[in-house]
Amino acid sequence: MAKLTAYTEDTRFASGDILIKDGSGGTKKIAAANAAIEFAGMISSINHRNIYRGKSLGSAVTDAQKAAISSGSFDDLFIGDYWTINGVRWTIADMDYWWNTGDSTFAIHHLVIVPASPLYAGAMNDTNITEGGYVGSKMYLSGLDDAKAKATAAFGSMVKTHREYLTNAVSNGYASAGAWYDSTVELMNEPMVYGSYLQTQANYGGNVVCRYTVDKTQLALFRLRPMAINNSNNYWLRDIVGPSAFAFVSFVGAADFHGASQVYGVRPAFAIG
Numbered sequence: 001m002a003k004l005t006a007y008t009e010d011t012r013f014a015s016g017d018i019l020i021k022d023g024s025g026g027t028k029k030i031a032a033a034n035a036a037i038e039f040a041g042m043i044s045s046i047n048h049r050n051i052y053r054g055k056s057l058g059s060a061v062t063d064a065q066k067a068a069i070s071s072g073s074f075d076d077l078f079i080g081d082y083w084t085i086n087g088v089r090w091t092i093a094d095m096d097y098w099w100n101t102g103d104s105t106f107a108i109h110h111l112v113i114v115p116a117s118p119l120y121a122g123a124m125n126d127t128n129i130t131e132g133g134y135v136g137s138k139m140y141l142s143g144l145d146d147a148k149a150k151a152t153a154a155f156g157s158m159v160k161t162h163r164e165y166l167t168n169a170v171s172n173g174y175a176s177a178g179a180w181y182d183s184t185v186e187l188m189n190e191p192m193v194y195g196s197y198l199q200t201q202a203n204y205g206g207n208v209v210c211r212y213t214v215d216k217t218q219l220a221l222f223r224l225r226p227m228a229i230n231n232s233n234n235y236w237l238r239d240i241v242g243p244s245a246f247a248f249v250s251f252v253g254a255a256d257f258h259g260a261s262q263v264y265g266v267r268p269a270f271a272i273g
Contacts, residue, residue, distance in 0.1 A: 037078065045073045049095040052224040054080035061158065061272075069158075069273055072096065072109035079220045080228075082116065085154040089116040091228075093221035098271060101214040102163030103180045110160055110273035112219060114188070116228075118235045118265025119147050128244035128259035133167030133175055133210070137246075137260070139187065139236065140166075147268050148185045158272040159184055166238075167210040173243040174201055175210030185270040187238040190247055190255070192219050192269065193229055198255040199247045200239040210240070219269070229253070235265030 015033035022028075030038075040051050057065065061083060068075040074095055082091040094112040122143040124130075134140055151159050161182050169177035190197045195218035200211060222229050230253040239247040241257035248264050250256040258264070 041075075041078070045075075046095065048074040048078050049220045050224070051078045052080045052221075053078035054082075054225075057081050057083050059083065059085055061155065066158070069111055070109055074111075077111070079224055083154070086150065088119065088150065088154065090114075090154060091116050091221060093219045093269060095220070097217075097219065098162045098214065103165075104163050106160075106162040108160055108162075108271075108273045110271040112269055113151070113155070113272055114219070114221065114269045115267055117231045118233050118267040119150055121263045121265050122236075123263050124236060124246045124260035126261060128261050130170045130173075130240050130243060130246065130260060133170050133178065133240060134187070134238040134246075135166050135168040135179075135181065139266075140238075143266065144185055144187070144268060147266055151185050151268075151270055155272050160271045160273045162271060163214075165210075165212055165214060167240060169210075170240055170243065173240075175240040178210040178212065185268045187236055188219075188267070188269050189213060189215050189237055190239050191216050193222055193237065193249060194218065194255055195223065197239070199241045199257045201241070233265045233267075234262075235267040 013032040017032040018029045019032060019035050020027065021030050037051060037053060041048050065077065068077055077092060079092055082089045090113050092111050093114040096109060097112045098106050100107060122139060124137045124139045126138060161184050163180050164183035164186060165178050166181050167175040167178045190200055192215045197211060229249060232251050234251045235249050237247040241247050244259050245257045246260055247257050
């Protein structure tokens, strides 16, 4: 066998190129594309949230995957990977996003799951009002029931409860109060999708009290693959944008808002661990 220095030099890898690995499992070959993902994932367990892979993980969470989540190793799990269960593509959107948040600390290793497209459609309220904030909305009180049932049917007891600070009052069209609530399946807010507030008011001569949130950073899925935000559907976000409107993601890809009685998609997020 020639010395490595004797081979013709190249400067690029193709995904199908083969590398040779040797270790406790013996000497084997590995495709360059798989090696690249493995090397990046070996930097640290949480670095898995900086890698978009988009691989099908099957039709159920395996015991090995459950162990990888609960241990926080996230072994062979990456952003964009998904399970297809009961006809829904459940996508990994982030990892340990809610770690150490809440008035009761959430210290469970977890994945954030977001369906690839809305589960169904519904209105925030029967009329164009935002009175009572998100917590007082028809969507919060009953409109998420089917989403919660679908998430539980897919993941069972893996769906975890964490604490969220949610708006429960509106004054002059601004979210004026909120409180801590147990949360499982919830509509996303603007920061989770876009990385910042866009339609939600910043101030009215003073601070808007209920921009306060633990969901303060963009989910890794949308940071790494912005096109995942836009799926040719309108879907609601939970932010108040005046006395009659909530924020939503428009089917044309715009950060928009509309009257609460509009029937738009329900695309929530939740933790499994």
